[in-house]
Amino acid sequence: MRLELGKIKINNVQFGEKTEVVKGTLYVNKDEIIKLVLEDDRIISADVELARPGESVRIAPVKDVIEPRVKVSGGGEMFPGSINKVRQVGSGRTHALVGAAVVTCGRIVGFQEGLIDMSGPAAKYTPFSETNNICVVIEPAKGIETHDYEAAGRIAGLKVAAYIGEAGRNTEPDEVVVYETKPILEQVNEYPGLPKIGYVHMLQSQGLLHDTYYYGVDAKLMVPTFMYPTEIMDGAIVSGNCVAPCDKVTTFHHLNNPVIEDLYKRHGKDLNFIGVILTNENVFLADKERSSDMTAKLCEFLGLDGVLITEEGYGNPDTDLMMNCKKVSQKGVKVVLITDEFPGRDGKSQSLADAVEEGDALVSCGNGNVIINFPPMEKVIGTLDFIETMIGGYEGSLKPDGSIEAELQIVIASTIANGYNKLAAKGY
Amino acid sequence: MVKEIERAGIPVVHMCTVVPISLTIGANRIVPAIGIPYPLGDPNLGEEKSKKLRRSLVEKALKALQTEITEQTVFE
């Protein structure tokens, strides 16, 4: 499977008559976006606001972040099974508006989500302080059930991202990157001297606000399966998870999965990137046994020499992470784990809720319990009403002047456990 | 704790209910106990039988102490 990803660099976003890209500036038509969102009668009102890097803006509470993309050729449309027909994606050509992001905000439930600062000392913890953000603020219809509203918010974000992505269809990309993974026998033979490396991608799948979708399939209902790495770049995986802000894998992060990107960078040079095994993080222990058995079986079947494993979340997923680590290692396949840490406020407790001896090579994505200070911002997109009930916030977090003191875990994707960021923790 | 006793040169037998934990913490001679709320005996059997059971477990432990081993061994 071969995908050409055309990267159109966006360095500014403005409202305009027409949604288009002109010399690196993305113009968006506010009314059309609102109209699109309100097509869903589960949403009663919507607004669009813009936030650019360096501005004194705070966005909260954030549900999802999505990079606008468009499928130019190769079959299928973006986000198959979610907003478009189920059809195989990952081949042909896709254009991405790199540097732009759709941010859905508005409250889903009373405690979730997190925030983005576009400037100031907390901005460096989230990748979305560096993107030009089109923030879609939504309001649910009265009496609507939480499940329905979560779905409505998820779909709204994807639709807006696909709509804006269309602006890139006929724009000449600044850069075209080609990613290719061949069927296994060909792929193995292409670089016979290089170690065969795979990626085990654990999808959050515990229930409401803890879900992920693969071609529209709820990940908790699937068994581990093989995925060509390029499928994910066309939106085969969509996030329906908005519980723990810091280690949330947004849809943006699925489209731009860093493990896949970095394995491709060394593909054919230092390693032979064979592909991705998707698995889940269910609450039912029998599911965990089955999924980890199958993950290990697939690693063995593919003849891998080594795998990287990433997780999403803390606690329950740590058990899946360790089961995968142990069982894959027992197949003779070398394992490296990527995860974030929750060692308590003093940083002295165990970082993970589970541990196995085989977990002897781990990359840290930082300590989410560290307390940080957020100075007041001139503008707030969304509302700060829920700061103290957000994960990482606490009573007294929000000061009268609008400044905030909270744990790092309140910041969207600050300790994302797939290695997207440079933040790490070490022992002192 | 079990390792420190071993390290001090005293043969030690670990009588415990959760064998995998005992293996993890590095006990060498392990005798599985009955249950967490009653490791050495079973009160449900009545006092006499429970004590008999305890005696057989302790005998097993003493036997373990007198058995040469080269690696972690569970004496079932």
Added chain:
Amino acid sequence: MDIISLPQKDIKEGTMEKIKVIHYINQFFAQIGGEEKADIEPMLKEGIVGPGIALKSGLGEDYEIAATVICGDTYFGGNIEKATKTIIEMIRPYKPDLFVAGPAFNAGRYGVACGAIAKAVEKEFNIPVITGMYKENPGADMFKKDIYIIETANSAADMRKAMPKICKLAKKLVNGEEILSPSEEGYLERGIRVNYFNEKRGSDRAVDLILKKVAGEPYETEYPMPVFDRVPPNPAVKDISKVKVAVVTSGGIVPQGNPDRIESSSATKYGIYDITGLNSMTKDKFMTVHGGYDRTFVLENPNLVVPLDVLREMEKEGEIGELANYFIATTGTGTSVGNAKAFGEQFSKKLVADGVGAVILTST
């Protein structure tokens, strides 16, 4: 006996502006004596004693070693609470700015004493404290999370190298300077997870790591899992009918009233309890404080955890040589038994000294 020797003159006089240091050492380094003098009670001497010379020269002109506290290792180990209290009161009048203990190198009880007294001084006076020891000293594991412990070699021959490192870090602590990582400063990792920005993102580092691991090259994890180290098994007991057997338990069995106030989970201490003349663990004399399970059965019959009744029978029948006249108890859930390294080391010394030839360790 008044063991608190108050300073003879106004301690301010002559020490104006200098940063006041208290140094703690044991009887050996104070050149009072070796093991035979290890039971001496705490005493305070004004000024420098023994390794204090190296400490003084390392700290420089701005510092003054106001007093040296000396205590025997055995005394400290056997009277931790009392010794700590006494020493705290001894040094209080000096209003110290810095407390240095040891270094203890590989001396186990000395290491534990250095750690315990440094931790207590920090808590009481809120001043920087520091010590030094060999990484396998049991005091290291016990206290490295609480205080800065400079890593030393395993013998006092390392004093010349160890003391400058202690002084360098001590000065940074006094001046409130940023403390760098363990490898940069030479202290034992305290297990505190601190954030920083790496040059490379996590996924990139993970690719480096897997390539090293697959190639069989050395690699280093960024987060070490809890240690699972191993000790080889001891040779079997030749004839148990000639051997003294002792019972140790993590099941939290203590005399009624829990005299040592052993905690109900992940205890930080242990108790040694006499069973001379007893034929059974009766419920009127013993109880369990373990918070980790349903205690109903064991409260009714503590023999379920400490099998005294059958062991006494077997002693009488000659099946075992002798039963030790005490058992040792602490509290731990399965996993935290593994962490009880420090006091395991302490009581194992006693077991050896008392001629115990085999141990039955019971856990729930």
Added chain:
Amino acid sequence: MNYLKDGTYTDVLKKTRDLIHSNYKLLTHPMSGSLKPNQTPYKSVIVTEGCGRIDYESVILIENSMDAAYKFLKFKKTPLWTEKILNDFKTVDLSLIENVIKNPMFNAI
């Protein structure tokens, strides 16, 4: 079905532990959900009776979970949430456990 009306998150874990110690086996992870133990006041765990012996994996899981729960609660207690937020927490807890009960495999095990 055991409902600890005035119980806390840790009470549920303790009760679960006691059941495991009397030979029950965990069917769902005690820390299901990404909500930390000091955030949600609601917790459902499914256990099953009778494998006739202690289930080791359940013991280890519950111990690790209790350690982790105490770690979080040591630093910050669960806030006293408003009715609205309590409802949201209930919904999420229900959703986590509902998905298990709906699973066709669930009744087979």
